[in-house]
Amino acid sequence: MTAAVDHKPTVRQTDAKPVLDVDGMSVEIRTINGTVRAVNDVSFTARRGETLALLGESGCGKSMTATALVGLLEPVADVVEGSATLGGVDLFQVGRAKRREMAGTELAIVFQDALTALNPLYTVGTQLAEPFRIHHNLSAKEAKRKAVDLMTRVGIPQPESRLNSYPHQFSGGMRQRLLIAMAVALNPSVLIADEPTTALDVTVQAQIMALLRDLRSEYDMAVVLITHDLALVAEEADRVAVMYAGNIIETGPVSEVFANPKHPYTKGLLNSVPVNARRGDDLKSIGGSPPDLQAIPEGCVYQARCPLAREVCTTTRPPLDTVQTGRKAACHFPEEVSNV
Amino acid sequence: MSSGIDLVPVKPTTAIVGEPGKKRAASKWFQMLLNDRVAAVAAAILGFVFLTAIFGPMLVGDLATKIDLDNSNQAPFTLAHGWANFLGTDPLGRSMLARLIVACQTTLSVAIPAVVISAIVGSAIGMWAGFYRGWRETVAMRVADVIMSFPSLLLAVVVLYVFSPSAANIVLVLAITRIPVYLRTARAESAELQSRLFVDAARTFGASASSIIFRHVLPIVLPTLLTVATLDFCYVMLAESSLSFLGIGIQPPDVSWGLMVSQGRTYLHTAWWLSFFPGLAIVITTVSATILAAWARIATDPAQRWRLTVPQKRLSRFAKTTKRI
Amino acid sequence: MSESENLLEVRDLRKTFRVAGAGKKRLCALDGITLDLKRGETLGLVGESGCGKSTLARTLLMLERPDEGTVSFDGIDPYSLRGKELLNFRRRVQMVFQDPYASLNSRMTAADIIAEPWRSHKNMYKTRKDREMRVRGLLDLVGLGAKAADKYPQEFSGGQRQRIGIARALALDPDVIICDEPVSALDLSVQAQVLNLLNELQQELGIAYIFISHDLSVVRHVADRVSVMYLGRIIENGPTEAVFDRPNHPYTAALMSAAPKLDSAQRKDRILLKGEVPSPIDPPSGCRFRTRCWKATEICATTAPPSAADPKIAGHAAECHHPLLAEGSMLATA
Numbered sequence: 001m002t003a004a005v006d007h008k009p010t011v012r013q014t015d016a017k018p019v020l021d022v023d024g025m026s027v028e029i030r031t032i033n034g035t036v037r038a039v040n041d042v043s044f045t046a047r048r049g050e051t052l053a054l055l056g057e058s059g060c061g062k063s064m065t066a067t068a069l070v071g072l073l074e075p076v077a078d079v080v081e082g083s084a085t086l087g088g089v090d091l092f093q094v095g096r097a098k099r100r101e102m103a104g105t106e107l108a109i110v111f112q113d114a115l116t117a118l119n120p121l122y123t124v125g126t127q128l129a130e131p132f133r134i135h136h137n138l139s140a141k142e143a144k145r146k147a148v149d150l151m152t153r154v155g156i157p158q159p160e161s162r163l164n165s166y167p168h169q170f171s172g173g174m175r176q177r178l179l180i181a182m183a184v185a186l187n188p189s190v191l192i193a194d195e196p197t198t199a200l201d202v203t204v205q206a207q208i209m210a211l212l213r214d215l216r217s218e219y220d221m222a223v224v225l226i227t228h229d230l231a232l233v234a235e236e237a238d239r240v241a242v243m244y245a246g247n248i249i250e251t252g253p254v255s256e257v258f259a260n261p262k263h264p265y266t267k268g269l270l271n272s273v274p275v276n277a278r279r280g281d282d283l284k285s286i287g288g289s290p291p292d293l294q295a296i297p298e299g300c301v302y303q304a305r306c307p308l309a310r311e312v313c314t315t316t317r318p319p320l321d322t323v324q325t326g327r328k329a330a331c332h333f334p335e336e337v338s339n340v
Numbered sequence: 341m342s343s344g345i346d347l348v349p350v351k352p353t354t355a356i357v358g359e360p361g362k363k364r365a366a367s368k369w370f371q372m373l374l375n376d377r378v379a380a381v382a383a384a385i386l387g388f389v390f391l392t393a394i395f396g397p398m399l400v401g402d403l404a405t406k407i408d409l410d411n412s413n414q415a416p417f418t419l420a421h422g423w424a425n426f427l428g429t430d431p432l433g434r435s436m437l438a439r440l441i442v443a444c445q446t447t448l449s450v451a452i453p454a455v456v457i458s459a460i461v462g463s464a465i466g467m468w469a470g471f472y473r474g475w476r477e478t479v480a481m482r483v484a485d486v487i488m489s490f491p492s493l494l495l496a497v498v499v500l501y502v503f504s505p506s507a508a509n510i511v512l513v514l515a516i517t518r519i520p521v522y523l524r525t526a527r528a529e530s531a532e533l534q535s536r537l538f539v540d541a542a543r544t545f546g547a548s549a550s551s552i553i554f555r556h557v558l559p560i561v562l563p564t565l566l567t568v569a570t571l572d573f574c575y576v577m578l579a580e581s582s583l584s585f586l587g588i589g590i591q592p593p594d595v596s597w598g599l600m601v602s603q604g605r606t607y608l609h610t611a612w613w614l615s616f617f618p619g620l621a622i623v624i625t626t627v628s629a630t631i632l633a634a635w636a637r638i639a640t641d642p643a644q645r646w647r648l649t650v651p652q653k654r655l656s657r658f659a660k661t662t663k664r665i
Numbered sequence: 666m667s668e669s670e671n672l673l674e675v676r677d678l679r680k681t682f683r684v685a686g687a688g689k690k691r692l693c694a695l696d697g698i699t700l701d702l703k704r705g706e707t708l709g710l711v712g713e714s715g716c717g718k719s720t721l722a723r724t725l726l727m728l729e730r731p732d733e734g735t736v737s738f739d740g741i742d743p744y745s746l747r748g749k750e751l752l753n754f755r756r757r758v759q760m761v762f763q764d765p766y767a768s769l770n771s772r773m774t775a776a777d778i779i780a781e782p783w784r785s786h787k788n789m790y791k792t793r794k795d796r797e798m799r800v801r802g803l804l805d806l807v808g809l810g811a812k813a814a815d816k817y818p819q820e821f822s823g824g825q826r827q828r829i830g831i832a833r834a835l836a837l838d839p840d841v842i843i844c845d846e847p848v849s850a851l852d853l854s855v856q857a858q859v860l861n862l863l864n865e866l867q868q869e870l871g872i873a874y875i876f877i878s879h880d881l882s883v884v885r886h887v888a889d890r891v892s893v894m895y896l897g898r899i900i901e902n903g904p905t906e907a908v909f910d911r912p913n914h915p916y917t918a919a920l921m922s923a924a925p926k927l928d929s930a931q932r933k934d935r936i937l938l939k940g941e942v943p944s945p946i947d948p949p950s951g952c953r954f955r956t957r958c959w960k961a962t963e964i965c966a967t968t969a970p971p972s973a974a975d976p977k978i979a980g981h982a983a984e985c986h987h988p989l990l991a992e993g994s995m996l997a998t999a
Contacts, residue, residue, distance in 0.1 A: 285857030
């Protein structure tokens with residue numbers, strides 16, 4: 001007997017239509033010591049049928065970008081500039097009513113912790129039926145039928161009997177499937193997945209990512225994958241935007257960026273992953289720690305930890321410039337990165 | 341190897357970033373208090389009440405006890421009878437203002453010891469029970485249940501009727517009836533802390549039960565207990581007032597606010613100020629303490645603290661999140 | 666120090682827990698664990714949630730008492746010790762916890778945290794000056810400056826807090842440190858720093874590690890030998906390269922194939938297991954993996970699988986009726 005095997009399609013470059021266009025977005029947080037810029041001048045495009053990864057470590061602003069897009073920023077945070085155009089509508093300029101209309105139908109988000117994202121007091125059937133009742137005004141019975149269809153689609157066994165179960169009665173992987181089901185229920189154009197598999201076991205992670213891939217092609221969605229896991233980005237994403245201290249410092253197709261990075265931070269991250277290092281060898285780690293967002297220096301945000309830093313790096317912030325077709329990097333010396 | 345210590349924020353949304361140690365802790369609390377205007381006012385009022393309780397009687401001297409039948413039952417808000425009688429006088433001509441001040445000391449000197457005793461005893465038993473779980477926890481909880489199932493005021497009435505109603509007895513009775521509140525809170529928090537990693541770590545190096553309780557459980561439970569104690573202070577004050585009102589609390593010639601309310605009962609139509617001012621004093625003190633307790637609840641919780649670090653406006657999540665560009 | 670001598674020998678360890686609502690049935694967390702650890706060696710312990718690796722760690726630290734089985738640490742059975750002997754024994758096994766935010770008491774300074782173990786072992790550093798010097802020494806050893814001594818955990822980043830945790834674990838000069846997912850909660854760049862630190866400490870001080878992690882690439886980098894756990898049993902065991910590249914057990918093969926790999930040359934078709942992990946309250950009869958295994962046959966349901974040694978690689982064995990010996994790591998494609 002042989003195992004069931006998941007033949008992964010090779011990652012392909014597409015010139016599909018862009019559906020979400022974020023341009024120059026910045027988010028500031030009001031703190032007791034003044035305002036902090038958590039996200040600075042971030043621009044990216046998500047295309048249908050394609051997965052864009054926002055890659056970065058904690059505090060780089062990737063999660064805040066996602067919450068800003070879906071309108072769930074904490075009260076102390078504001079979007080201070082920029083636009084996010086989805087289906088011809090700028091998300092930051094429209095009123096709450098329009099936002100509510102678009103939630104689920106155009107833009108959906110899947111969070112990391114399924115247990116806290118689901119209401120423990122309602123059955124799974126009720127929660128899954130909710131999008132249909134709100135947006136399509138279906139009756140309870142019809143909505144329940146749709147919920148069963150959804151559960152089957154995301155691979156939950158015996159959906160009819162599980163309609164009346166509560167979230168805590170499911171395993172972690174199943175709960176994440178439920179969250180994904182709720183997110184894709186109304187066939188959104190863009191699905192944002194914020195660390196969807198970080199809390200899951202590796203075999204479950206493989207299943208969830210396979211599910212997301214299937215749904216992406218079936219619904220022709222754009223997927224924005226937010227993660228800190230390089231291997232996951234390498235396997236699942238088509239394009240990547242690397243973030244550091246609230247700025248995007250490199251973008252491009254994943255295979256090219258990982259094979260030949262044009263920013264020292266990307267190179268540093270790749271070196272930190274214990275891939276081919278031999279047992280007993282030290283990993284080439286990036287020295288120091290991420291910067292205090294309240295004290296970002298003038299010039300390049302990465303200067304304090306960069307092995308290539310020079311005087312120009314302390315005075316001028318490098319813009320996100322094109323370094324090759326389809327690739328951008330915010331570095332004064334992108335060609336020297338291969339020496340790092 | 342990392343070089344030196346960089347102050348980094350834990351999360352971008354955690355407002356208090358890089359607290360530089362104990363030296364500035366006091367000003368941090370002060371700042372948080374000032375950010376919540378209502379709580380700041382409440383704290384000021386309570387501070388004033390405490391200062392009055394401590395220093396007031398000395399300043400007032402014997403104005404509270406000097407009987408002056410010529411001035412009996414004078415109305416308040418005139419200076420015609422001297423500034424000391426600005427709030428009126430009682431049937432025996434004694435200054436209301438002076439009596440209020442002396443009563444403040446009495447009331448607080450019953451309420452505060454009662455709270456302190458019940459807090460210490462209840463918390464100690466609760467933490468011990470929560471640490472060990474098992475039969476100790478069951479026994480402690482049942483004892484607490486028994487005490488709680490007695491209507492506390494009725495118990496106080498019975499006890500004080502049987503034994504004489506001295507201040508010490510009142511304190512003791514009130515303390516005993518309030519023990520379960522602290523016991524249950526401390527037990528719940530202590531039991532939850534048992535599953536925390538740093539408690540496990542302490543166990544791995546062989547720390548004894550009492551050292552774990554003192555070093556780890558107590559410092560963490562303390563803020564919650566202080567909040568409970570502040571609320572409990574209100575309850576005890578009202579309980580003492582009720583007992584005095586019923587005649588089995590503070591006995592004349594001592595005076596407490598509750599007693600003053602009681603003594604003024606028969607004059608409600610003619611000399612309303614006799615009950616009104618002490619009643620107002622009770623209300624103001626309890627409301628201030630309650631507000632301060634609510635503030636303390638947020639201030640001592642690191643996860644909620646951000647609410648006190650930014651100005652109060654626009655704390656709603658549903659406000660529009662973009663500024664006009 | 667004899668290199669071939671086993672520092673820690675665990676034989677047939679069993680531990681069950683009572684579960685509310687499950688009636689008579691108990692949750693079988695450890696169902697017969699057998700493993701060895703040599704001095705100065707790193708043993709990697711991998712497995713998914715619910716496999717029992719945390720329970721195993723807690724049992725080895727004597728935070729839980731096993732129901733059956735023996736533990737032999739340098740020839741001594743720690744569960745037979747009492748009082749002062751037990752206290753002294755605790756010095757030899759310490760732990761670095763997973764969550765750098767929850768494992769340090771946020772109301773104690775770094776120096777207090779590191780010195781806390783000595784409060785229970787007063788004979789170690791008798792004067793205050795000795796203790797302060799040792800704290801400084803430990804802070805230097807883990808790469809934090811002496812200035813860190815008076816700061817509170819909130820003032821440190823995750824990686825620095827983990828270093829404090831490591832310093833605390835070193836305070837009692839242990840022989841074995843159990844690392845329970847020590848880098849999982851850390852950023853990638855910081856992970857590398859902490860892993861390097863653990864490596865250096867091992868080379869300098871000769872400490873043995875039991876390294877528990879779900880991140881296979883990390884385990885591959887740090888471990889000499891690897892044991893794979895599933896539902897309370899160690900189902901495969903052997904030198905790291907052997908277990909990773911030539912797994913004998915179907916579960917190990919599935920696990921290895923499921924992990925995403927940065928290097929595209931290492932990627933192979935991914936095995937998808939059917940179903941979910943069974944509940945540890947009611948594990949399957951015979952081989953516990955049979956409900957998800959594509960090689961399962963009748964014998965797998967009736968008899969517990971024997972330990973099948975890999976004929977080519979010494980010390981490599983898997984509990985399986987149909988081990989993947991002949992196929993190696995290349996799975997027969999459909």
